[in-house]
Amino acid sequence: MSKNYRAELVGAFGNPIDENPTGVMEEAAFAAKGLNFRYLTVKVDKEDLEAAMNGVKAFQMKGINLTIPHKVRVLEYLDELSEAARIIGAVNMVVNKDGKLWGENTDGKGFLISLKNEDVSVDGKNVVILGAGGAAKAIGVECALAGAKKITVVNRSRERGQDLAHLIAEKTSADSQYVSWDASYRVEPNTDILINATSIGLYPDVDKKPDVDYNTITPSMVVSDVVFNDPNTLFLQEAAKRGSHTVNGLGMLVNQGALNFTLWTGTEAPLDVMTDALKKEFGL
Ligand code: NDP
CATH class of the missing domain: 3.40.50.10860 (Leucine Dehydrogenase, chain A, domain 1)
Structure with missing residues (x-):
């Protein structure tokens, strides 16, 4: 041979x-x-x-x-x-x-599989995404295509945040809204899945976390972070303290x-x- x-x-x-x-x-x-x-x-x-x-x-x-x-x-x-x-x-x-x-684009699909592996489905859910960059866009669109009810985009830069919310509302069947992020973000009680899709917390800034009122996070929420280096981010640590199911960015x-x-x-x-x-x- x-x-x-x-x-x-x-x-x-x-x-x-x-x-x-x-x-x-x-x-x-x-x-x-x-x-x-x-x-x-x-x-x-x-x-x-x-x-x-x-x-x-x-x-x-x-x-x-x-x-x-x-x-x-x-x-x-x-x-x-x-x-x-x-x-x-x-x-x-x-x-x-x-x-x-x-x-x-497999970023958002990889994210959905990492949730699925933890028995979390986005179907019919209220999803809040912190960030509107590349990772947020891929995750937002895939969550919407997978049947999420509503995607709330919370972003520092208004234009980028609004663009992503419009894109999702126009091109998918999910509802979408932009929320400005000029003060500590208060998570709505009806939120099912909260995702940090910003780069806040990425090495070497491991002592930083997104500006969220962490006391508005409840045990019924699934909280996920895209940052994978280090995967045990302060954001996830704060959510875990409030009893949430956390999913890190390694998945x-x-x-x-x-x-x-x-x-x-x-x-x-x-x-x-x-x-x-x-x-x-x-x-x-
Ligand atoms: P982008 O540069 O496209 O977007 C960055 C986002 O973070 C923007 O929404 C930006 O807001 C926001 N942001 C950054 N710093 C701050 C801050 N100090 N305060 C508020 N908002 C902030 O990056 P990507 O989307 O490509 O990547 C984001 C993260 O996702 C990175 O950490 C990356 O490593 C990770 N990632 C993880 C993957 C995985 O497989 N786990 C895959 C892909 C990415 P604004 O628009 O206002 O600038």
Whole structure:
């Protein structure tokens, strides 16, 4: 039998990219599944994105992750988009389907799976999202597409917050409203799921937490954070003190990585292996 020395290639394009840990969990998953795939963490400047995407085709790569600053601009170089990616207007991953590039956004889907793994459904629920950036947008749109009743967007910058609330109300069947964030946010008692989708609390600012009146958080609420480094954020610690069910950002990270793995390889992802690899990397 002839040997195959050629590895299948996937990876990530971004800048900054040096500290992106995704390759650690994807490489661990390839090894666990005995797949000859390599995950390349590649620094690509804004103005070089077109050349880099042509490279994906020229090298016949199976696909690529996109991160800052390419998630929106890359749409110009794609042939097709998933429904969620079209609504969000940003992709975090691309699959090369026989030379045609298909874009998907797995951030929000990874978030929903992390809730589902904790027996939490968003169907019919009142969801409050702190933040209106890339992560908030992906989560808001996916929660709405998964049947959430209402999405409240709480954001410091009014324009960004209003844009996200309008987008959800226009493009999905969920209700959505923007609430300004110029004072400590008081969580409405009918809130089912409260999510920090800002970068507040991200390393090295682990002593910071979103400006919320934490005494308005009740035990009936599920409280989640997208920040994964360190996953035990002050925000989640405060919610846990009020008896809430908390879900940290590690699940979202691992599950979006697992979805990407499956879309690229056609193989079920070894979730435990990927989780362990990341925890080890973060010293948890
Ligand atoms: P963006 O830069 O797109 O958005 C940042 C958001 O945080 C904005 O809404 C911004 O508000 C808000 N914000 C930042 N600082 C403050 C502050 N001091 N006070 C109030 N609001 C603030 O970032 P992303 O959405 O891409 O990422 C957000 C977080 O999500 C990061 O920590 C990232 O690591 C994490 N993430 C986690 C993932 C996971 O898998 N767990 C996946 C993707 C991201 P404003 O609009 O006013 O500037």
